[in-house]
Amino acid sequence: xxxxxxxxxxxxxxxxxxxxxxxxxxxxFIVTAAAEAVCQTGGRNWIPVIVKEIGDYxxxxxxxxxxxxxxxxxxxxxxxxxxxxxxxxxIEQAKILAREATPKVNLTTASRETILAALKFLIAEPGSALxxxxxxxxxxxxxxxxxxxxxxxxxxxxxxxxxxxGKKLDALRKIFFLxxxxxxxxxxxxxxxxxxxxxxxxxxxxxxxxxxVGGFEKVDSGAAADAIFxxxxxxxxxxxxxxxxxxxIVTAQIKTLKQVFxx
Amino acid sequence: xxxxxxxxGILDSILPNxxxxxxxxxxxxxxxxxxxxxxxxxxxxxxxTGNGSDKVDFAAxxxxxxxxxxxxxxxxxxxxxxxxxxxxxxxxxxxxxxTPQYLDARxxxxxxxxxxxxxxxxxxxxxxxxxxxLFRRHGKVMVPETACIYIKKDxxxxxxxxxxxxxxxxxxxxxxxxxxxxxxxxxxxxxxNLGAALRKQKKKVLxxxxxxxxxxxxxxxxxxxxxSLFDCLTDRNLNVREAIQPFKIKDRAGKEVRIFDVIPSxxxxxxxxxxxxxxxxxxxxxxxxxxxxxxxxxxxxxxxDCPTQWLFFSKSxxxxxxxxxxxxxxxxxxxxxxxxxxxxxxxxxxxxxxxDGGPVALPIFFSGEKTTDAQLHTANTEIDAxxxxxxxEFSFDLQPYFWPRERRGISDRNIFSxxxxxxxxxxAFAHIPAxxxxxxxxxxxxxxxxxxxxxx
Numbered sequence: 001x002x003x004x005x006x007x008x009x010x011x012x013x014x015x016x017x018x019x020x021x022x023x024x025x026x027x028x029f030i031v032t033a034a035a036e037a038v039c040q041t042g043g044r045n046w047i048p049v050i051v052k053e054i055g056d057y058x059x060x061x062x063x064x065x066x067x068x069x070x071x072x073x074x075x076x077x078x079x080x081x082x083x084x085x086x087x088x089x090x091i092e093q094a095k096i097l098a099r100e101a102t103p104k105v106n107l108t109t110a111s112r113e114t115i116l117a118a119l120k121f122l123i124a125e126p127g128s129a130l131x132x133x134x135x136x137x138x139x140x141x142x143x144x145x146x147x148x149x150x151x152x153x154x155x156x157x158x159x160x161x162x163x164x165x166g167k168k169l170d171a172l173r174k175i176f177f178l179x180x181x182x183x184x185x186x187x188x189x190x191x192x193x194x195x196x197x198x199x200x201x202x203x204x205x206x207x208x209x210x211x212x213v214g215g216f217e218k219v220d221s222g223a224a225a226d227a228i229f230x231x232x233x234x235x236x237x238x239x240x241x242x243x244x245x246x247x248x249i250v251t252a253q254i255k256t257l258k259q260v261f262x263x
Numbered sequence: 264x265x266x267x268x269x270x271x272g273i274l275d276s277i278l279p280n281x282x283x284x285x286x287x288x289x290x291x292x293x294x295x296x297x298x299x300x301x302x303x304x305x306x307x308x309x310x311x312t313g314n315g316s317d318k319v320d321f322a323a324x325x326x327x328x329x330x331x332x333x334x335x336x337x338x339x340x341x342x343x344x345x346x347x348x349x350x351x352x353x354x355x356x357x358x359x360x361x362t363p364q365y366l367d368a369r370x371x372x373x374x375x376x377x378x379x380x381x382x383x384x385x386x387x388x389x390x391x392x393x394x395x396x397l398f399r400r401h402g403k404v405m406v407p408e409t410a411c412i413y414i415k416k417d418x419x420x421x422x423x424x425x426x427x428x429x430x431x432x433x434x435x436x437x438x439x440x441x442x443x444x445x446x447x448x449x450x451x452x453x454x455x456n457l458g459a460a461l462r463k464q465k466k467k468v469l470x471x472x473x474x475x476x477x478x479x480x481x482x483x484x485x486x487x488x489x490x491s492l493f494d495c496l497t498d499r500n501l502n503v504r505e506a507i508q509p510f511k512i513k514d515r516a517g518k519e520v521r522i523f524d525v526i527p528s529x530x531x532x533x534x535x536x537x538x539x540x541x542x543x544x545x546x547x548x549x550x551x552x553x554x555x556x557x558x559x560x561x562x563x564x565x566x567x568d569c570p571t572q573w574l575f576f577s578k579s580x581x582x583x584x585x586x587x588x589x590x591x592x593x594x595x596x597x598x599x600x601x602x603x604x605x606x607x608x609x610x611x612x613x614x615x616x617x618x619d620g621g622p623v624a625l626p627i628f629f630s631g632e633k634t635t636d637a638q639l640h641t642a643n644t645e646i647d648a649x650x651x652x653x654x655x656e657f658s659f660d661l662q663p664y665f666w667p668r669e670r671r672g673i674s675d676r677n678i679f680s681x682x683x684x685x686x687x688x689x690x691a692f693a694h695i696p697a698x699x700x701x702x703x704x705x706x707x708x709x710x711x712x713x714x715x716x717x718x719x
Contacts, residue, residue: 112719134682134703136706136707136710137703137706137707140706140709140710
């Protein structure tokens with residue numbers, strides 16, 4: 001904000017300089033009646049339109065679209081506006097404050113209380129697809145689930161909390177999003193399990209454990225590496241005997257092992 | 264070594280209208296902390312609570328080997344919120360109980376105690392060197408452990424040694440009396456299932472059935488133990504521990520698991536009122552509190568189930584407790600009026616007798632009844648009338664007890680509710696708390712425990 005720009009200031013701008021923002025609809029009755037109310041009080045809108053500058057002497061509506069629609073209806077020559085610093089976050093904030101956007105919740109990290117409050121909000125909305133869902137039970141179960149591993153919201157449907165695929169799950173997307181975990185770094189080079197040192201085995205198993213590849217997150221990499229390293233592997237014709245070492249790795253996981261080991 | 268603090272000199276040295284908080288901190292609170300056992304290296308001014316930019320005036324904790332609190336500033340044990348004696352315009356800051364300044368300071372302390380960096384804090388003090396009050400924090404609950412005391416030269420030494428004694432022996436338990444003067448609001452069901460939900464969170468729980476109707480005892484399938492609680496009330500030579508009955512259920516493998524302990528109700532209690540036994544109980548309704556005191560260092564929660572009438576049994580239960588949990592029904596307007604009586608009349612009556620600041624009422628909750636929007640509207644209209652009447656006729660602000668979420672600028676009249684489930688009623692016949700029979704019920708009682716008691 002300075003003496004040489006309009007940011008943060010309440011400005012009385014020519015209506016013709018302001019472009020509409022996103023599509024906005026409201027009942028004809030409400031808009032006409034509001035326009036009348038403005039005209040009857042001297043044609044000054046006491047609630048400003050929120051705009052951003054899109055060029056010299058050119059503006060676009062960010063928020064309070066209703067007031068802009070009323071100004072159009074009332075055929076005002078000039079309209080009172082606040083010009084905001086047009087960062088994405090500021091625009092989002094203005095929309096949230098004007099109740100034109102719903103705040104979003106990161107489900108990867110949200111607390112149980114936040115999830116509960118958000119679910120209660122969604123369930124209470126008129127015509128909510130989530131009607132009948134028990135917010136207490138659902139928030140308990142979602143908060144206890146391993147959300148860090150989720151890449152989308154579908155695992156919620158397996159929690160037996162009344163939220164099923166389709167409309168109910170879609171309704172959650174209005175508020176909840178997940179922070180996408182960064183892609184795992186490339187796997188260590190494939191080496192021969194017969195010749196690998198203990199450290200090399202640990203390194204490869206730790207990779208699978210850390211990045212939760214193929215259900216390895218429950219494997220104790222140190223103990224499994226010890227078991228594999230000390231086993232006599234001379235007669236092995238495949239990696240399958242590893243499943244018989246009782247080191248926490250089962251037959252179904254042998255395939256995953258092949259990403260980092262060969263015979 | 265305990266050095267004698269010159270309190271007369273300290274109190275004389277502070278101006279009656281001292282308006283600079285820092286003077287109170289230096290001249291009064293520092294010697295106070297010293298006297299209750301926290302040296303220079305064991306306290307930290309302007310301690311960051313971790314909640315936004317909040318800072319509490321002092322945090323303190325005993326040093327441990329290799330962990331000097333003044334340096335590590337981690338895991339405080341005691342917080343002190345200090346006020347000046349007057350504000351800059353010269354108006355007195357009156358911290359006597361019930362004033363707006365007192366309520367603000369108390370809320371401030373509560374916020375600090377529940378802040379992320381203060382998870383380990385068990386005690387809190389508010390003072391402006393004119394008044395002082397000590398609070399204990401248990402989970403989410405903050406209970407007074409002394410009255411709000413007016414400091415004088417002839418009581419300051421006693422106050423200091425009392426505070427020191429209390430904070431050096433922090434009780435483990437929170438004693439909760441489940442009470443409403445109206446019947447049929449789910450007191451017994453709440454006591455049993457709240458106890459079960461707390462047990463599931465690994466808390467050690469004792470239930471006390473202090474109702475001669477014996478509903479709690481019967482629905483858990485128990486009977487009087489080697490000694491009855493009622494006998495212990497009259498005979499001071501009996502060991503109250505012998506009144507305890509363990510409540511066990513079988514796990515999936517058929518092995519018996521101890522869930523919680525129960526002090527069952529005695530059929531003799533029924534005769535209490537007409538048998539003239541009242542005269543044999545010394546200290547009357549204050550006796551139960553003395554009797555249960557030994558359990559304060561053994562259990563995490565002591566839950567007392569009381570009958571409805573405001574007579575010996577209920578008075579005893581409320582007198583013995585730190586907090587009173589009040590179930591009500593949205594469709595039972597009488598339960599709302601009676602809840603208001605408990606908060607406005609009965610709890611203060613007991614508080615006056617106890618002289619240690621307790622007990623305190625918790626906000627009411629609705630227990631297990633299907634409700635329609637229309638009923639909820641009727642209930643809220645009735646509550647509005649109850650609040651107005653209490654305000655105008657008794658200058659008593661009931662709002663925090665009915666609509667605790669109501670704030671300036673935003674109306675939130677939600678009252679915590681437990682939904683109703685047929686299984687809850689059925690469970691009594693099976694002698695197993697519903698919480699152990701149905702996972703949905705369990706989650707709702709866990710929610711109740713979290714709303715009022717558990718700190719997460």
